Amino acid sequence: MAVLKVKFTKTNRDKLAQVLWILNWVSVVTGMILFSLGLFLKVEINKRWELMAERDLHYVPNMLIATGLIACGINFLGGKICYDCADTTKFLRWKLLMLPYIICTFFFTFCILVGALMCYGMRSELEEALDLGLQDAMRYYKDTDTPGRCFLKRTVDLLQIQFQCCGNFGFRDWFQIQWISNRYLDMSRREVVDRLRSNVEGKYLMDGVPFSCCNINSPRPCIQHQITNSSAHFNYEYQTEELNLWRKGCRQALLEYYTHIMQSIGLTFLIIWLFELSVLTGVRYLQTSLENVLRQGDPDSESDGWLLENSFVETARSNFNIIKSLGKCNQIDTANNGDPNIDVPSTAYYGPDNLPPKQIPVAS
Template identity: 85%
Template sequence: MAVLPIKFTKTKRDRLAQVLWVLNWISVVTGIILFILGIFLKVEINKRQDLMAERQLQSVPNMLISVGLIACMINFLGGKICYDCVDTNKFLRWKLVMLPYIICTFFFTLSVLVGALMCYSMHGQLEEALTVGLRDAMRYYKDTDTPGRCFLKRTVDLLQIQFQCCGNEGYRDWFQIQWVSNRYLDMSQREVVDRLRSNVEGKYLMDGVPFSCCNVNSPRPCIQYQITNNSAHFNYDYQTEELNLWMRGCHQALLDYYTNIMHSIGLTVLIIWLFELSVLTGVRYLQTSLENVLRQGDPECESDGWLLENSFVETARSNFNIIKHLGKFNQISSNGDPNIDKPSTAHYGPDNVPLKPLPTAS
């Protein structure tokens, strides 16, 4: 029994072909949208790749770019096929192409769904990449004279200003690393030397943060040094007063930023997947209804269209049997003829007695 059969008249078939022709051209536009979304995501990731560890984050934008290009090609071909299907005679030249086209389109539609799911599953990789990347960027913040790292100070400062954040998880992260280069420390001052000696690793640690952590909305001048020393500042209590620093960590700020982008792209791709699935369903109905017209031999007659000619169970069983027979055929081909290595039995006539050798003349 066919799955979801629908009866089509000549008018309905022609109308379906025309609608599918339009929808395929719209699908070309959606393919361009997928391509643009992939490029946009790739640019956004590359823009801050210095703040991220290598975690295969490019797989999602590359997937979207590839799917977008394939969508343009497949739907362009689909538009041509549907346009010709208005005429039954023109359908004959596409008859052998239709089923492979539908199968390819099915797997393409499945890849669109995979792309949407990848957008939502990227959160874990992104979180880990940001944690490691921001930690390393803060560690190398002071290396302004080291090749390959001299740009990180500017990158981190712009990040904290633009996203209104401070540190990895918070401003206290700066207390645990030396973010001032030794070349800017006055070694003639005893306080500086004592601070360096007091640290096991010989680092100059202090309760201060870079200028980019300062909250520009605070009415008080920024307090970025001796943050935990109440006596160093007038009318100041760091435990009770709201500091004039950005409270949010840059890890959370960037994670929220990219998560919003990924969810927006994922929702868009999911909508495109539903649209592509509807187009694929329409093309399948058009193909089966036109094939039934050819069987009946009357272009003006009514015909049935369906998604599957048999039920899901019967179709699965049939495909399984085909695969099983192919497996047996391959097994026989690999083993060769079973009679090749079998020793043959000699037959010596009805009595099965070997012939005596002829006497030789002496």
């Protein structure tokens, strides 16, 4: 029994072909949108690549870009097919290509769904890459004279100003690293030397943060040094004046930023997937209805269209039998060394022991 069978008149078939032609051209535009979204995500990742650990994060935007390009090609071909199918005689040139086209388009729509799910599943890898990458960027913040690292101070400062964040998890992360270069430390001062010697690793640690951590909305001048010392500043309480600095960590700020982008792209992919699935369904109805017209021989007659000629179970069973028969043919070809003219002994002739039967003498 056919699945979702629908009866079409000639007028309905012509209208369906025209609508599908328009929808396929709309799908070409959606393919360009997919390509643009993948390119946008790739550019956004590259803009802050130095703040991320070396992780393979480009596989998602690369897949989105490839999917967009394939969408343009497939839907362009689909538009041409649907335009010609408005005439039954022109359908003959596409008849053999229709089923492979529908199968390829089905797998392509599945790839769109996979791309949408990958956008939602990228968060954990991105979070790990940002965590490790920001730690390294803060560690090398002071190395302004080291080739390959001299740009990190500017990058981190711009990041903290733009995203209104401080440190990796918070401003206290700066207390655990030396972010001031030794060239800017006055070694003639005893307190500087004592602080260097007091640390096992010889680092100059202090309860201070870079200027880019200052909260521009604070009513008082920024307190970025001796933050935990309430007596070092006039009318200052460490526990209540933390709003003087950005309290959000940059890892969380960047993660929220990229998560918003990927969720928006994932939602767009899901909408396009549903649209492509509806177009594919219409093409399948058009194909089956036109094939039934050719069987009847009257181009003006009514015809049935369906998604599957048989039920899901029967279709799966027939496809499995086809695959199984192909496997048996492959085994026979292997046994014959590729020569179909060589007869291979079979137990159907020689018995279960694969030996010829004994000759029984016939009395004359």
